[in-house]
Amino acid sequence: MDTRPFRSVLYIPGSKERALEKATGLAADAIIFDLEDAVALDEKARARRLLAETLQSHDYGTRAKLVRINALSSEWGADDLDVIAQAQPEAILLPKVDKAADIEELARRLDASPHTADTRIWAMMESPLGVLNAHAIACAPRMAGFIMGTNDLAKDMGCRYRADRLPLMMSLQLPLLAAKAAGIVAIDGVYNAFKDEDGLRAECEQGRDMGFDGKTLIHPAQLSIANAVFAPSEAEIDLAQRQIAAFDAATARGEGVAVVDGKIVENLHIVSAQQILAKAQAIAELTE
Ligand SMILES: CC(C)(COP(=O)(O)OP(=O)(O)OC[C@H]1O[C@@H](n2cnc3c(N)ncnc32)[C@H](O)[C@@H]1OP(=O)(O)O)[C@@H](O)C(=O)NCCC(=O)NCCSC(=O)C[C@H](O)C(=O)O
């Protein structure tokens, strides 16, 4: 069972030295070092050099490190990959993925470099075609996770922003299903109003209820809310412990079902309970 936490996944523009420095001490479970939409066109070349140097000189600890390059079909994508490969990146995040062939092309390029033998691939799910092809994309080589790109999706869908995200619901759920089926990580999109704590908390709660592993963030002020919402709560941990104890006792009596708080507990509930405790343990180890 892979229990690595991905509660908070912070975007940092690859062109911003101060933010790149600051992130070495921020409580993010994962960082997306961005060379794509957060970087101005005339900053692209400087940002990729700065980022390659920073990744080799800075210690980001246990945080997962994803580099979002520009699309390989763009004028910057191939150069991004060549320069970033020198830093032996843990993962490349590919934007605007429409089909499995986009991932296969990136995987071939990673196979060809001696620096990227272990580099995993993450895909932005942010186009209607990408969403419709999510299962094939999730099963492509080196795939480790999906990141929802809700801004690009809303643009391509022509839908309006609503706090309940009803217009985006199917576009969120199809990649989520595909990720679960393939056993890869699924991270929800960003909440643009970075000073609106109540709105962020509500959207994190919705994403957590749906089954996302965490939320992408654009500002350090958003970290604590995502970390809290996507961690198992005290009540969930307590219930999981009581379910396991009750089920063990039922099993010792030769029974296959226990009852906790008036609800049945079967083997499948124990699998969920163990996952909750393992995730809580992994989060506790981050802060030790
Ligand atoms: C949104 C921002 C432009 C706000 O910047 P700013 O006004 O400078 O913020 P603050 O003054 O409040 O910053 C306070 C300190 O925090 C540091 N900081 C700010 N943002 C980050 C960050 N993302 N990571 C690390 N550190 C950060 C500042 O340097 C200040 O530090 P200090 O000087 O020590 O006080 C800005 O937050 C920002 O640029 N955010 C990232 C935007 C981004 O990455 N956008 C692209 C990703 S979203 C996307 O593309 C989603 C997807 O593709 C889709 O389609 O949906």
Ligand SMILES: [Mg+2]
């Ligand atoms: Mg996008």
